[in-house]
Amino acid sequence: MAGGLFSIDKSYFEEIGTYDPGMDIWGGENLEMSFRIWQCGGSLEIITCSHVGHVFRKATPYSFPGGTGQVINKNNRRLAEVWMDDFKDFFYIISPGVVHVDYGDVSSRKALRHALQCKPFSWYLENIYPDSQIPRRYYSLGEIRNVETNQCVDNMGRKENEKVGFFNCHGMGGNQVFSYTADKEIRTDDLCLDVSRLNGPVVMLKCHHMKGNQMFEYDTERHTFLHIITRSCLTIGRLEDGSLGPTVEPCNNSPAQTWALHNLTRLDVYRRLYADRTTDRLA
Known part of the structure; x- marks a missing residue:
């Protein structure tokens, strides 16, 4: 209103x-x-x-x-x-x-x-407001960090049906906030990571809650995301066009397929903001 x-x-x-x-x-x-x-x-x-x-x-x-x-x-x-x-x-x-x-x-x-x-x-x-973009049941909310590159999944401000990217982790939320939900979706706002084939690009599509291409299972011991429908793992690798980016490949337990889920909290964000301001004053 x-x-x-x-x-x-x-x-x-x-x-x-x-x-x-x-x-x-x-x-x-x-x-x-x-x-x-x-x-x-x-x-x-x-x-x-x-x-x-x-x-x-x-x-x-x-x-x-x-x-x-x-x-x-x-x-x-x-x-x-x-x-x-x-x-x-x-x-x-x-x-x-x-x-x-x-x-x-x-x-x-x-x-x-x-x-x-x-x-x-x-x-x-x-x-x-059942259409709200706020996920009501999620296991993780915050950064999804790749162990090999030490970079984070980032929506890059892109729109529906565009590739998800990855970028240096900045710890300030925004484009790097993803939720891993109880429905095994990786969400950014109302978009879910979606991939249809091996070595294909991971794109952001409207969450349809029908599993399929949008269903990823996180292994809390191996720290991997298994893409259920292709039985392959989320990785940072070479796409079909030769560029480097998020894709799915046969699982091999490599660092490129290892992902750390970081649950940002208010305290984390506050400390970072406060530290940044203190550093600026001392500079």
Whole structure:
């Protein structure tokens, strides 16, 4: 929903806690209001034929303390801490810049959630937004590092039906965040790694949840990904066009077929961000 463009009964608006007074200016209130209304027993309706006027200013009459990004990150951190439960860690891994922001005291908002007897965020994902890109059942979330090259699987910002890449591991989340799910998929957002033949390219296709070309079984002892349908292993090797990249080859337990799954946590990301800032100050 749009955080400033909606109609709501005044008494109900007050009952569910109005806006979060700890948020600044704008940004994040749209998601916070949506999560709160749905999780606390309400509902949202989009009336397709409704219209609302909006006058755009030529200049913003207020300043953003610390910059626009700082304000939005603070607001998003507040909504994540109050409403997203353990799924907030997924958000922090995808958006590590949010982690080091001072988000203030959210105890009163958590008390409001408790008083309203609101449902968990997992309920929201399962019932309101089942098409969300957040995987609800996963074994690993973070880097997938190749032991031989010491590089990480990277979506390179590419789109559906393009090859997945690999790049130097930077530990900052983003394009190198992959989830290995309980359905044995390797996911980046709503795309799954998919390969159809030996030495073929590993491409990113919409997750279809039908196993087949998208099913990989991770061996926790050998640290290999077995591609079930071809009975071959995920590796960094030569593709059919001669280029080097992720593919599948007969399993041989080589370092090129060995993958370390690193579960990034908020603490990992925070320490790295903090260390980077300390290094910059000392330089």
